[in-house]
Amino acid sequence: MEKQCILSIGREFGSGGHLIGKKLSEHYHLPFYDYDLLKNIASEKNLDLKLLESYDERPRNRFLTRTVRGFSNSPEENVARIQFEWLLEKAEKGESFVIVGRCSETVLKENPNMISMFILGDLDKKIERIMERHHVSKEEAKHMIEQMDRKRKTYHNHYCQGKWGDSRNYDISINSSKLGIDKTVDLLIDYIDERKKK
C-alpha cells in the first residue's frame, strides 16, 4: 500500500495556486478538494448544500452570535469546523488528497504525511492573470485581489494561531510569478518526491 500523501495548498488570489493544486492532484492521481469540499460533505451526510454554502468562508458576526462553554452558535464558525473535522477524518483514515485552503496546513499539522505549501505572486502578474480569467479592468482586478486576500486572511487568522501567508507556517512558500505555473509545479513535484522518500 502506498504511503499516505496530503498536499495542503495556501495561496494568494491570482497566484495560480488553485491551478497548481489541480496539476499536482493530476500528477499524483489524488482527489482534489477546493471550494467543492462542502459538496462532498453535504452529499455524504445528507445535508442541505445551499444552506451550508451560504455560511462558507464568511466571518463571524460578533454581535449576533455568542459563545457559551466553548459552544459558538455562529453558523459561519460551525460550517468551517465541519470542514476541518471532515478533513481530519479523511486524514485519520489514511486517505491521500490535495486540499486547497480551508486552513488545512494548521488543521492537518499533526499528520506527518502532510506537505504544506503557500503560493504567492507578484502583484502585476496576479493582476494580469485575473484580468484574463475574469475579463475585468486592471483596477477591478486589483480591487478583487485586495478583497479576496483580505477575506482569506481574516478567515484563516480567525481559526489559526499562525498568520496567513507567513512562511513559518508552511513547509515551502514559492512565488509562482518567477518561474511560471508549469515550472513551479515541476519544482514542487521535485520537492514532494524528495519528501516522500523520507
Added chain:
Amino acid sequence: MSQIFALAIFIIMFALIISDKFERHWVTLGCGLATIILVFGLSMHSMDAFLETMNLKNIFTLNFWYQISANESSSGINWATILFLAGMMIMVEGMAKAGFFRWLCMTIANAVKYKVIPIFITFMIMSFTLAMFIDSITVILFLAAVTVELSQLLKFNPVPMILSEIFCANLGGSATMCGDPPNIIIGTSLGYSFVDFITNTGLIAISSLVVIVFFFYFSYRKELKQENKDVLNIEQPSPGSAITNKREFIISTIIFLIAIVLLITHAQTGLTVAFIGVFIASITLLTAGKEAKDILKHVDYKTLLFFIGLFIVVGGLEQTGILIRVANFIGEISGGNMMIMVAIILWVSAFASAFVDNIPFAATMIPVIKTLASTTGVDLSILSWTLAMGTDIGGSATPIGASANVVGTSIAARQGHPISWKEYCKVSVPATILVILISMVFIFVRYIIL
C-alpha cells in the same frame, strides 16, 4: 463622580459581554476590579461600601446556612447563589458522567416507539421538567445531542425539535427557584422559597407549557415528517447502553432525588440554598471517590467567576444610588399604577433579555424593584414574579438571548444544521410574545384584579 464611574463601568461591561471578544468572566472580573478601585476607592473613599459589596461577613452567620429569618440582603456578592450553583454543577457533572441524561432521553424515545411526533412532544415536556431542577445548558446539551442522533436514525429534520426543546428548557427554568440563574438570584436576594416560586411563576410556566406544546406542534408539524418509518428495522439504541457505570448511575440518581426533596422542603426545614448546594456537592464528591478530581475539573468555574464580578459591578451601581434613580423613574412614569409598573418591568426585561444576558439584567433589576416596592408600597413579590418571568422568558426570543439557545443552536450547527436568526426567530419570537402575554394576564388577574 462615583455615579458616573459606576454607570460607565456598567455600560462598558455590557458592551464587552455583547461583543463576545473576551470571555465574559474576565469582563465582569475586570469591571468588578475597576468598580472597587474607581468607585469604592478613588471616588467614594468608602471601605464600608467595599466590605458591604464583598459581603463576606454574611457567609459566617447562621442565617446564611440555616434560615432563622426570611430577611436576606441584596447588596453585593450573592454568595448563596454562587455556592448553590457550584453545588448543582458538581451534582450535574456526576449525573452526566454516569450517563443519566442520555439514558433518560433514550428511555423516553424507546417508550414512544421511536415515533417523531411523540418524541417531539415528550422531549419538550422532559426539557421543561428537567430544567425546573438543573441548569438549562446541561438539559439542552444532552437533549439536542440525542435529538440529532435520533434524526439521523429516523431521518427527520432535527432543527424544529431542538428549537422547541430550547424554548421549553427556558420555560421550565422559570417555574422554580433553582431553574434559571435570575430566579436563584431573585430568590436568595429577596428571601423567597422554592414553594413560593412554584406556586407563582411555576403556575404561569405550567399553564404556558400547555399552550406552547400546541403552538410548536402546529408551527412545525409539516417539517417533522419522518422519512424512515420502518422503526422495527432500524438499529434502536438501547437505553441501558447509555449508563457508563451502574453504581455511579444509582448513586447520582439518588443524590438528584435528595436535591429535589431538599429544595422543595427548604422553606419547612430552614435549610438555605447555600447549605443545599454545599451539601449536595459534598455527597457527590464523597461518593465519587477517585473520580472526584475529574468531576471538579469539569465544573464551569468561569460562570461562577462571572457571577462574582457581576455582583461587584451591580454593587457599585447600588452603593452609588443609581438604581434608586431608575426605580424612581419607573415609579414616576407609571404614576403609581401597579398594572403599568408590571407591564413596564415585564416587557422591558423580556425585550432586554432577548438581546443581552438575562443574568446581569436580573441582578441589576433586583435593587430597582426593591426600592420601587418600598417607595410606592407595591407588593415586592408581585414585582419579583414579574421580573422572573420577563427575564427568563425574554431570553427565548433570539439565538443569543439565553445560554441554552446558544448551546442548542451550536450543537445543531456542528452536525450540519446551521440555524439563522430568521429561522430561529420565526417561531420563537411569537412563542415568547405569547408566554409574556399569558404571564401579564395571569399577574394582572391573580394579583391585581382579584
